[in-house]
Amino acid sequence: MNYGMIRYIVGKMLLIESFLMLFPAFVSLLYREREGGCFLLTAAILILVSFVISRKPENTVIYAKEGFLIVAMAWILWSLFGALPFLFSGCIPRFEDAFFEVVSGFTTTGSTVLSDIEGMPKCMNFWRCLTHWVGGMGVLVFVMAVIPLSNRNSMFLMRAEIPGPTCDKLVPKARTTARILYTMYLGLSVAEIIFLLAGGMNLYEAVIHTFSTAGTGGFSNRNASVAAFNSAYIDGVITVFMLLFGINFNLYFLLLMKNVKGFFKNEELRNYLGIVAAAIVLITINVMNLYGGVLHAFRYAAFQVVSVITTTGFVTANYELWPEFSKTILLMLMVVGACAGSTGGGMKVSRIMILARTITKETRQILHPKSMNVVKLDGKRLTSEETHGVYVYTICYFAILCVSVLLISVDNFDFTTNFTAVLTTLNNVGPGLAKVGPVENFSAFSCFSKIILSFDMLVGRLEILPIMMLLAPVTWRKKF
Numbered sequence: 001m002n003y004g005m006i007r008y009i010v011g012k013m014l015l016i017e018s019f020l021m022l023f024p025a026f027v028s029l030l031y032r033e034r035e036g037g038c039f040l041l042t043a044a045i046l047i048l049v050s051f052v053i054s055r056k057p058e059n060t061v062i063y064a065k066e067g068f069l070i071v072a073m074a075w076i077l078w079s080l081f082g083a084l085p086f087l088f089s090g091c092i093p094r095f096e097d098a099f100f101e102v103v104s105g106f107t108t109t110g111s112t113v114l115s116d117i118e119g120m121p122k123c124m125n126f127w128r129c130l131t132h133w134v135g136g137m138g139v140l141v142f143v144m145a146v147i148p149l150s151n152r153n154s155m156f157l158m159r160a161e162i163p164g165p166t167c168d169k170l171v172p173k174a175r176t177t178a179r180i181l182y183t184m185y186l187g188l189s190v191a192e193i194i195f196l197l198a199g200g201m202n203l204y205e206a207v208i209h210t211f212s213t214a215g216t217g218g219f220s221n222r223n224a225s226v227a228a229f230n231s232a233y234i235d236g237v238i239t240v241f242m243l244l245f246g247i248n249f250n251l252y253f254l255l256l257m258k259n260v261k262g263f264f265k266n267e268e269l270r271n272y273l274g275i276v277a278a279a280i281v282l283i284t285i286n287v288m289n290l291y292g293g294v295l296h297a298f299r300y301a302a303f304q305v306v307s308v309i310t311t312t313g314f315v316t317a318n319y320e321l322w323p324e325f326s327k328t329i330l331l332m333l334m335v336v337g338a339c340a341g342s343t344g345g346g347m348k349v350s351r352i353m354i355l356a357r358t359i360t361k362e363t364r365q366i367l368h369p370k371s372m373n374v375v376k377l378d379g380k381r382l383t384s385e386e387t388h389g390v391y392v393y394t395i396c397y398f399a400i401l402c403v404s405v406l407l408i409s410v411d412n413f414d415f416t417t418n419f420t421a422v423l424t425t426l427n428n429v430g431p432g433l434a435k436v437g438p439v440e441n442f443s444a445f446s447c448f449s450k451i452i453l454s455f456d457m458l459v460g461r462l463e464i465l466p467i468m469m470l471l472a473p474v475t476w477r478k479k480f
């Protein structure tokens with residue numbers, strides 16, 4: 001285990017976080033808010049810690065195990081230090097609440113402990129939403145795009161962080177891949193800002209809602225979320241961009257290479273769009289009587305379906321009041337999630353496809369023992385390692401779900417609250433049902449439960465293995 005290289009890369013990452021602190025500090029200067037000093041103080045602490053630990057070792061080679069540990073440690077440390085401005089300013093006085101809020105930001109979950117979001121200083125709301133934007137594409141991918149690492153080292157970090165069953169480079173160099181991903185990410189973000197400005201949003205609100213949309217996070221500066229704007233145009237723009245950010249960014253690279261046919265032939269994309277379309281139709285029909293017509297029902301159904309399947313968590317309607325059929329569909333969409341390689345959470349459409357095709361394969365094998373059946377995705381035969389990884393992920397996913405529901409039940413809330421609280425944090429969605437519904441928050445949970453739910457958010461965003469490796473005693477033994 002190359003501990004020196006782990007320490008070096010984590011130290012460089014803390015230095016990058018100190019730079020990010022300058023953006024909300026600048027916002028505080030624009031709006032003449034005294035809380036900006038809290039970001040400068042945190043930045044100074046980060047620079048000091050980075051200086052102490054980031055001495056470059058002689059051996060700079062890392063492998064998969066170091067990559068997983070760096071990713072896990074980086075996300076936890078960024079969240080710990082990212083919570084300090086809330087504590088220093090007194091905006092969120094309790095540490096577990098501040099940590100929960102920042103973990104929710106970086107993991108693009110969007111769950112909150114705040115009841116009066118509009119009472120927060122503008123620089124603090126800017127920081128909350130900026131964490132979505134950085135965490136959406138990935139903390140490590142962001143760092144890889146701006147600091148020099150060897151191509152081999154970069155690929156191990158990317159594989160540990162990019163969501164989905166596989167991770168492919170767009171070009172031979174992983175660092176160049178990271179830069180291409182962030183260029184496309186930035187381009188889509190700028191486009192959304194322009195469209196939101198055209199809809200009457202001011203620049204500040206357009207930027208922070210774009211941060212949340214791009215990262216599929218869901219933080220807003222309004223207590224009522226996007227519903228506060230009461231604009232069909234804004235709803236439509238955000239719906240479209242949530243849908244776009246839920247697509248595998250590798251496919252956008254195909255469009256840049258003018259491979260339109262390859263883009264639309266992608267099986268995960270077609271299934272993703274098919275699930276969205278089916279869910280919108282079913283919910284529109286189911287809630288039509290609540291909104292007095294098809295168009296209004298379609299508007300709210302489309303927004304909430306896309307918001308949930310992309311795990312963004314924005315709200316334009318209190319779906320807690322919808323019929324059970326519609327709420328059940330939304331819960332199922334929480335589990336499915338967006339496409340692999342996107343900024344969305346959940347299990348990912350590709351994993352669901354692999355599991356479904358594996359069941360079909362096993363059924364055919366039983367019926368026809370001598371037949372040759374294989375699992376394919378996009379016409380390519382999946383290796384045993386790839387399918388095995390999906391099985392392990394699924395087993396761990398449901399085990400963590402069950403254990404977490406059991407642990408937070410000590411707070412003695414109803415089952416719907418406990419189950420959806422874990423489901424929404426593990427899938428990085430944001431709001432759940434009952435006491436954590438679309439118009440509620442997570443403040444009522446105990447300190448212990450908030451730590452468990454914060455753990456679930458990190459596990460969900462990093463897709464289990466990095467956090468599990470960090471906690472495994474065997475990882476820290478000298479002989480690995």
